[in-house]
Amino acid sequence: KQEVTQIPAALSVPEGENLVLNCSFTDSAIYNLQWFRQDPGKGLTSLLLIQSSQREQTSGRLNASLDKSSGRSTLYIAASQPGDSATYLCAVSLVSNTGKLIFGQGTTLQVKP
Amino acid sequence: NAGVTQTPKFQVLKTGQSMTLQCAQDMNHEYMSWYRQDPGMGLRLIHYSVGAGITDQGEVPNGYNVSRSTTEDFPLRLLSAAPSQTSVYFCASSLRTVGSAEAFFGQGTRLTVV
Numbered sequence: 001k002q003e004v005t006q007i008p009a010a011l012s013v014p015e016g017e018n019l020v021l022n023c024s025f026t027d028s029a030i031y032n033l034q035w036f037r038q039d040p041g042k043g044l045t046s047l048l049l050i051q052s053s054q055r056e057q058t059s060g061r062l063n064a065s066l067d068k069s070s071g072r073s074t075l076y077i078a079a080s081q082p083g084d085s086a087t088y089l090c091a092v093s094l095v096s097n098t099g100k101l102i103f104g105q106g107t108t109l110q111v112k113p
Numbered sequence: 114n115a116g117v118t119q120t121p122k123f124q125v126l127k128t129g130q131s132m133t134l135q136c137a138q139d140m141n142h143e144y145m146s147w148y149r150q151d152p153g154m155g156l157r158l159i160h161y162s163v164g165a166g167i168t169d170q171g172e173v174p175n176g177y178n179v180s181r182s183t184t185e186d187f188p189l190r191l192l193s194a195a196p197s198q199t200s201v202y203f204c205a206s207s208l209r210t211v212g213s214a215e216a217f218f219g220q221g222t223r224l225t226v227v
Contacts, residue, residue: 042221043203045218049214098144099161100171104155
């Protein structure tokens, strides 16, 4: 059974710091991995999607990497800002690609001014 | 661009009542799914659909029914609400095409069963 783990559960950093969020999964047979952002009381916003054949994706100050063989993904946030404060979720899609996602518990990030 | 639209945003039910959570997408996505989000449990899959007329159970299907009569709509029915179904419910959709399987989520329905 695929399990997704995110460490740490919570993170507090000063503004301007570069930071890394971690996501690990137990079964390397994934179709893709997606990082989401969730603000309190809101829905999920897709940040980056990495296909199983890719190693990384970049969008602005965000960079996500994927190492399927080791079952790990990282989300790198450069020059963090208070507006980055949110919960970040990673989710894997199974190789059968039925649209089913298995989520980690999330990392709640606070960026202090 | 509407994306994925969920209604209602908030709902309070009494134990035993039934209701339908609505989900609609305007992106012609084949895949649609329902998740519930609970503190300490994360997001868990309730039901999903790979196309009109096709549905299947997810991780926590008990107490919920779904149907997919059109590509656009995927309603979730609570048959007899229980306090354990108090949660935030999210609907999601994605394309079936290889390389374009990004999932899009609605804003959620916050349900309280008393």
